[in-house]
Amino acid sequence: MKIIETKNYKEMSYELFKLYEECVISNPSCCLSFTTGGTPEGMVEFFVDAVNQKCLDISKCTMLNLDEYVGNRNGKYSVYTWMHEHLYNKVKIQPKNKFYIDAGALNQEKEILRYKKILSKHPRDIQMLGLGTNGHIGANEPGSPFDSTMFIANSFESTILATKELFGLSYEETPRQMYTMGYTEIMAAKCVVLAVSGRKKALVLKKLLEEPINNNCPASYLRNHANFILIYDKAAGYLLGK
Numbered sequence: 001m002k003i004i005e006t007k008n009y010k011e012m013s014y015e016l017f018k019l020y021e022e023c024v025i026s027n028p029s030c031c032l033s034f035t036t037g038g039t040p041e042g043m044v045e046f047f048v049d050a051v052n053q054k055c056l057d058i059s060k061c062t063m064l065n066l067d068e069y070v071g072n073r074n075g076k077y078s079v080y081t082w083m084h085e086h087l088y089n090k091v092k093i094q095p096k097n098k099f100y101i102d103a104g105a106l107n108q109e110k111e112i113l114r115y116k117k118i119l120s121k122h123p124r125d126i127q128m129l130g131l132g133t134n135g136h137i138g139a140n141e142p143g144s145p146f147d148s149t150m151f152i153a154n155s156f157e158s159t160i161l162a163t164k165e166l167f168g169l170s171y172e173e174t175p176r177q178m179y180t181m182g183y184t185e186i187m188a189a190k191c192v193v194l195a196v197s198g199r200k201k202a203l204v205l206k207k208l209l210e211e212p213i214n215n216n217c218p219a220s221y222l223r224n225h226a227n228f229i230l231i232y233d234k235a236a237g238y239l240l241g242k
């Protein structure tokens, strides 16, 4: 495990961006897997800037996502919408492949099989993750077994409320379930990077690093990955060692 502590969110975002940039430069046909939400916003801004201003060539890359809400593909909360608003609609060059989970798929079992096939054809060079305040990664909530493969998860109340707040939704319109890569697909990436920012994540970051690996803190399992990089800012790290 490699740990990078940064001063603040902006520096954390830049460190994250550099990992993605290095990936593209060292292997232009790499497969980059993204997470969405508050954590990666700054990183994606740096990434868009590098493509548009510094000619970072993503034309041979494959891009895909960790998870997706069950709901409306074009809903303002969907991963599909987030990826377009923050990345695909902003870059001058498009990646060779863009893959999505279909939030509105009628046959959910079939959708899982379809996406699993995509994942097996496109091994990830890097997987970015954010950290839930309850320790979740993707939608692997506390208690999920460590041998899980892609599935539909029922979101915990804290996750539902975080989604509601992030997208300014009413409780009724906030999705309750998510398609998510399981631990198996997450751990299959060559490099897994977890980014953590802000005091509200401090307690869970402390658990992740200072308690034994256990599925009450799903992200603790990442410590078993041979190439796990943890980037957190000072605010998130303020309880460490105390």
Ligand code: PGA
Pocket: 036, 037, 038, 039, 040, 130, 131, 132, 133, 136, 137, 138, 162, 166
């Ligand atoms: P956030 O969410 O990046 O919006 O803080 C992280 C997560 O819940 O996975």
